[in-house]
Amino acid sequence: MPSRRNARANPVLSLFFEPRSLAVVGSFRENFFGGDVLVKSLLKAGYKGKIFPVNPAYKEVRGLKVYPSIQEVPQRVDLAVVMINARSVAGMVRECGAKGVRAMIVVSDGFAERNEEGGRLQKELVEAARQEGIRIIGPNTAGVVNTANGFNPCAYEAGYYRIRKGPIAIAAQTGMTNPQAFPYPELRFGVSKICDFGNKCDVDECDLLEYLAQDSDTGVISLYLESIRDGRRLLSIAGRVARIKPVLVFKSGRTEAGAKASASHTGSMAVDDKIFDSLCRQTGILRLEEFQDLFEIPKVFASQSLPKGGRLGIVTFTGGVGVVIIDKAATYGMSLTTLSPKTRQALDRIYQGLGNMPVDIGPMMAAVKNPFELYPKILEAVAADPKVDVLFNVLWANPADIVVSSYLKAYQRIKDHLKKPMATWVYGPNSEVSADLTRQVEEMGFPVFNSPEKCIRALGLAYQYSRIRDERTVQGARSKVQGTEIPPHQGRGSLIGRK
Amino acid sequence: MPSRRNARANPVLSLFFEPRSLAVVGSFRENFFGGDVLVKSLLKAGYKGKIFPVNPAYKEVRGLKVYPSIQEVPQRVDLAVVMINARSVAGMVRECGAKGVRAMIVVSDGFAERNEEGGRLQKELVEAARQEGIRIIGPNTAGVVNTANGFNPCAYEAGYYRIRKGPIAIAAQTGMTNPQAFPYPELRFGVSKICDFGNKCDVDECDLLEYLAQDSDTGVISLYLESIRDGRRLLSIAGRVARIKPVLVFKSGRTEAGAKASASHTGSMAVDDKIFDSLCRQTGILRLEEFQDLFEIPKVFASQSLPKGGRLGIVTFTGGVGVVIIDKAATYGMSLTTLSPKTRQALDRIYQGLGNMPVDIGPMMAAVKNPFELYPKILEAVAADPKVDVLFNVLWANPADIVVSSYLKAYQRIKDHLKKPMATWVYGPNSEVSADLTRQVEEMGFPVFNSPEKCIRALGLAYQYSRIRDERTVQGARSKVQGTEIPPHQGRGSLIGRK
Numbered sequence: 001m002p003s004r005r006n007a008r009a010n011p012v013l014s015l016f017f018e019p020r021s022l023a024v025v026g027s028f029r030e031n032f033f034g035g036d037v038l039v040k041s042l043l044k045a046g047y048k049g050k051i052f053p054v055n056p057a058y059k060e061v062r063g064l065k066v067y068p069s070i071q072e073v074p075q076r077v078d079l080a081v082v083m084i085n086a087r088s089v090a091g092m093v094r095e096c097g098a099k100g101v102r103a104m105i106v107v108s109d110g111f112a113e114r115n116e117e118g119g120r121l122q123k124e125l126v127e128a129a130r131q132e133g134i135r136i137i138g139p140n141t142a143g144v145v146n147t148a149n150g151f152n153p154c155a156y157e158a159g160y161y162r163i164r165k166g167p168i169a170i171a172a173q174t175g176m177t178n179p180q181a182f183p184y185p186e187l188r189f190g191v192s193k194i195c196d197f198g199n200k201c202d203v204d205e206c207d208l209l210e211y212l213a214q215d216s217d218t219g220v221i222s223l224y225l226e227s228i229r230d231g232r233r234l235l236s237i238a239g240r241v242a243r244i245k246p247v248l249v250f251k252s253g254r255t256e257a258g259a260k261a262s263a264s265h266t267g268s269m270a271v272d273d274k275i276f277d278s279l280c281r282q283t284g285i286l287r288l289e290e291f292q293d294l295f296e297i298p299k300v301f302a303s304q305s306l307p308k309g310g311r312l313g314i315v316t317f318t319g320g321v322g323v324v325i326i327d328k329a330a331t332y333g334m335s336l337t338t339l340s341p342k343t344r345q346a347l348d349r350i351y352q353g354l355g356n357m358p359v360d361i362g363p364m365m366a367a368v369k370n371p372f373e374l375y376p377k378i379l380e381a382v383a384a385d386p387k388v389d390v391l392f393n394v395l396w397a398n399p400a401d402i403v404v405s406s407y408l409k410a411y412q413r414i415k416d417h418l419k420k421p422m423a424t425w426v427y428g429p430n431s432e433v434s435a436d437l438t439r440q441v442e443e444m445g446f447p448v449f450n451s452p453e454k455c456i457r458a459l460g461l462a463y464q465y466s467r468i469r470d471e472r473t474v475q476g477a478r479s480k481v482q483g484t485e486i487p488p489h490q491g492r493g494s495l496i497g498r499k
Numbered sequence: 500m501p502s503r504r505n506a507r508a509n510p511v512l513s514l515f516f517e518p519r520s521l522a523v524v525g526s527f528r529e530n531f532f533g534g535d536v537l538v539k540s541l542l543k544a545g546y547k548g549k550i551f552p553v554n555p556a557y558k559e560v561r562g563l564k565v566y567p568s569i570q571e572v573p574q575r576v577d578l579a580v581v582m583i584n585a586r587s588v589a590g591m592v593r594e595c596g597a598k599g600v601r602a603m604i605v606v607s608d609g610f611a612e613r614n615e616e617g618g619r620l621q622k623e624l625v626e627a628a629r630q631e632g633i634r635i636i637g638p639n640t641a642g643v644v645n646t647a648n649g650f651n652p653c654a655y656e657a658g659y660y661r662i663r664k665g666p667i668a669i670a671a672q673t674g675m676t677n678p679q680a681f682p683y684p685e686l687r688f689g690v691s692k693i694c695d696f697g698n699k700c701d702v703d704e705c706d707l708l709e710y711l712a713q714d715s716d717t718g719v720i721s722l723y724l725e726s727i728r729d730g731r732r733l734l735s736i737a738g739r740v741a742r743i744k745p746v747l748v749f750k751s752g753r754t755e756a757g758a759k760a761s762a763s764h765t766g767s768m769a770v771d772d773k774i775f776d777s778l779c780r781q782t783g784i785l786r787l788e789e790f791q792d793l794f795e796i797p798k799v800f801a802s803q804s805l806p807k808g809g810r811l812g813i814v815t816f817t818g819g820v821g822v823v824i825i826d827k828a829a830t831y832g833m834s835l836t837t838l839s840p841k842t843r844q845a846l847d848r849i850y851q852g853l854g855n856m857p858v859d860i861g862p863m864m865a866a867v868k869n870p871f872e873l874y875p876k877i878l879e880a881v882a883a884d885p886k887v888d889v890l891f892n893v894l895w896a897n898p899a900d901i902v903v904s905s906y907l908k909a910y911q912r913i914k915d916h917l918k919k920p921m922a923t924w925v926y927g928p929n930s931e932v933s934a935d936l937t938r939q940v941e942e943m944g945f946p947v948f949n950s951p952e953k954c955i956r957a958l959g960l961a962y963q964y965s966r967i968r969d970e971r972t973v974q975g976a977r978s979k980v981q982g983t984e985i986p987p988h989q990g991r992g993s994l995i996g997r998k
Contacts, residue, residue, distance in 0.1 A: 029868075031868070032864060032870070032871075032897060032899065032902075033864045033865050034865065083865065107865075108865075109861075109862045109865065110862070113818070114852055114862075115852070155865075156864070157897060157898075157899065158928040159897070159898035159899075159928055159929055159932075160928060160929070172819070173819065174817060174818070174819025174820075175817060175819070175861070176817045176819045176820060176926075179928060180895075180897070180927075180928055181817070181895070181926055181927065181928065182926070182927075182928065183927070183928050183929055183930045183933075184928075186930060224819070226819070226822055252819075252822040252823045252826050253822055253826065255825070255826045255829040255830070256829075257825050257826070257828070257829045257834055257835060260825075290950060290952050291820065291823050291950065291951055291952065292950050318673060318674060318675045318680070319612070319673070320671070320672065320673025320674070320675045320723070320725070320751075321673075321675060321790065323725055323751045323752055324751045324790050326754070326756050326759075327751050327752065327754045327756070329756070330754040330755075330756045331754070335756055336756060353613060353614075362608075362674070363608045363609070363613075365531060365532045365655070366532045366533065366582065366606075366607075366608065366654075369528075369530065371531070372531075396679075396680070398531060398656060398658070398679070399656075399658035400531065400656065400658075403531075427675075427680055427681070428679075428680065428681075428682070429657040429658055429659060429678060429679050429680065429681065429682055429683075430658055430659070430682055431682045431685060433658075434682075450949075451789060451790065451791050452790055453789050453790065
């Protein structure tokens with residue numbers, strides 16, 4: 001049974017993330033992949049539900065009794081994870097149906113993504129599932145993760161098992177966002193759910209969006225799509241969900257060649273990219289530019305307030321990066337701000353010209369004895385300026401202790417009262433120092449991105465989302481007058497709250 | 500005097516990179532910035548030329564005698580590096596002129612980038628330099644580096660002093676590519692020269708291109724530009740240089756807002772982006788997309804052969820990334836290849852379906868006992884296929900020892916006879932394992948990029964350059980008939996040779 005928390009969501013969908021009992025059907029040979037890895041992952045992640053391994057050739061795995069068939073499992077099974085030959089999967093659906101199982105994750109591949117025969121097997125599987133009243137994730141999926149309950153049924157060896165809890169949900173038409181593919185413990189803003197749809201013969205992006213919209217652990221949804229199963233339904237659902245939580249989508253298969261490749265990856269037909277772009281505009285879906293954006297861009301939504309406008313403030317050690325950034329910001333409708341007279345004067349008193357935007361600390365470095373002692377004051381002044389809506393901060397990670405400590409002091413000072421989003425780029429002559437500073441800044445709740453362009457992408461999308469929210473609020477108010485239901489939204493201000 | 504090696508280049512330009520003696524004019528206070536740091540950098544980098552610190556307030560710095568004025572330096576001075584108040588710089592130019600100095604690096608800022616008065620000071624500086632017959636790099640520059648002779652006059656503390664030697668030259672209208680800003684010892688394909696033009700009141704991108712074209716230590720030129728001083732000259736010079744060596748340019752100031760910011764960064768006017776695009780097409784300049792491309796994309800030119808065509812081969816552990824990549828490849832005119840029947844059969848014998856492009860090892864992982872033992876055979880077969888011109892390889896950095904060792908074995912096998920460019924993307928659940936694998940693969944001479952998109956950008960630009968070379972070869976041959984001089988070029992095949 002699903003927990004009360006998600007009672008409003010599709011209760012069957014909850015079985016995929018919150019099963020009280022799980023059957024694992026497949027080989028338990030020790031390997032990089034398979035049932036043995038999956039059981040080990042669950043045990044190490046602290047999953048408290050019941051685990052029933054199923055395979056006639058084994059007696060025991062990792063201290064758990066193995067059942068010869070799913071029928072012989074003595075208790076109720078909420079979810080079955082299946083890793084057997086594609087040809088046997090439809091039969092297993094029948095067996096699961098007989099046992100009363102209502103949700104299956106089909107990890108097995110060799111379906112529509114492989115060849116015509118696989119396509120037939122997939123049809124057979126869908127048909128069987130429909131008849132048995134079973135919902136399917138997959139086939140050809142790396143499965144799901146729920147950090148809330150340690151449900152991490154990962155069939156690929158990742159080498160780690162506990163994933164940091166947090167508000168970011170990642171759902172993808174690929175296994176490339178599952179634990180074996182990304183160092184999630186280092187995603188410092190944490191994860192709520194992960195899901196690989198695989199070939200999405202049944203459960204698809206729309207189902208996931210509905211589920212994640214209602215999931216109180218999820219604050220931002222990051223989605224990788226190659227294809228869309230039902231454009232009309234996505235239009236309706238994404239439009240609703242985007243009012244509640246930011247929905248970020250990276251869609252591949254943009255070119256004809258890419259679309260063709262998608263067909264052989266998950267057996268799905270890609271959608272024309274222009275149509276998808278229009279769908280994004282209509283629904284408020286935010287479009288990502290690169291694959292790794294899926295992990296990184298959500299950090300800004302997971303930790304920062306939404307901006308109240310598009311006036312960009314920059315604090316940098318180099319004018320050059322300022323220029324790169326202003327270029328990129330313009331594509332998101334943001335523009336360089338001018339500091340208010342008070343801030344400007346305060347900065348110019350520290351060093352003549354410092355009050356200009358971008359605030360460039362570089363020239364001061366050559367002229368002032370202890371520039372880093374002044375740093376916290378400078379950042380604080382710019383952060384507090386009412387004419388700055390969005391803040392891009394560049395940190396030069398010089399190996400000297402005073403440098404790093406002055407940055408941390410500055411972040412500490414603004415940490416509790418900053419009501420605008422800030423993105424940080426760290427650069428410098430020593431990777432270890434940069435990585436360490438990055439870690440410390442992120443542990444304080446401020447996202448760091450590994451390129452200046454990515455900082456602006458994150459801030460630009462936050463600005464884009466704040467405008468979508470505004471439009472929706474106005475539209476929602478209008479709808480209310482006409483008697484239409486207003487969807488929930490949190491308005492401006494802190495989205496989730498800094499940790 | 501310039502070395503014989505660069506005799507054909509502008510001999511004065513050589514003074515900036517190969518001075519036999521150097522005057523350092525500025526403060527020698529211990530700090531993050533200044534003469535003390537600069538002298539320390541030179542000493543630690545092993546520069547063998549003479550160093551003459553100049554400042555009436557000091558007697559000695561780092562064991563070197565400090566002279567009260569440049570006139571009092573008892574020997575010839577090839578180059579002066581100046582870090583004094585902007586108002587005093589023109590006067591220093593006169594003093595240098597009297598001393599017979601012919602090249603100056605003006606680190607001081609507060610010139611055209613600052614305000615009107617700075618603009619006047621810059622004009623004064625240019626006028627004085629012209630009268631004295633002195634060439635200037637800067638003002639507002641972080642200076643130069645030459646790895647061949649340990650000439651690393653860095654005024655900003657970097658914490659390291661020796662930079663790996665190699666074929667990549669980086670010249671930029673910013674100090675953001677100088678040693679204090681990037682961990683060059685980790686740029687495993689090495690650096691020949693670094694130069695920050697600063698405000699480029701005199702020496703500019705055209706001078707640098709001419710010098711680097713003739714520099715036998717330089718194999719690929721990476722250039723950051725905000726503005727262009729002389730479009731006609733650049734058109735002529737870049738066209739010639741691009742026949743000899745790849746010229747990669749990242750240009751900011753693309754939008755109007757960015758152009759305005761550029762004016763206040765280095766006091767220069769940006770050029771219309773469309774005009775610049777057309778200039779790139781005419782000259783064969785390859786355009787970079789992101790700031791960090793300046794450091795990363797040259798790696799493919801520094802280590803790989805140029806491709807003979809645009810047929811892309813992919814070896815991956817995930818079909819999803821294959822789709823992303825094919826999309827991106829299409830924008831560079833590359834398309835997914837089909838393996839030749841022989842390779843296809845060989846791979847299908849290992850695992851049915853493995854011979855399809857992209858070669859996806861993922862499905863095999865679930866079905867084969869020791870997939871990693873088979874890995875070297877798979878990569879070798881694809882690498883050797885004559886229908887693959889360009890190779891994108893995705894490595895799943897699983898923490899298990901056998902995984903990493905099988906990858907390294909595979910690279911070892913193809914290392915000495917691969918005659919096509921390969922780019923590698925490493926991903927996985929553990930950052931340390933990924934970083935370690937990256938290092939090992941790069942030490943073997945194969946570039947690794949930190950995103951799949953960047954891999955394709957590197958390969959796509961290599962393909963673009965191979966086509967430019969071809970066109971030029973044909974044009975060159977035609978010119979010969981008409982009696983025009985043919986510029987040197989190396990044709991296809993290995994550009995620089997793997998280390």
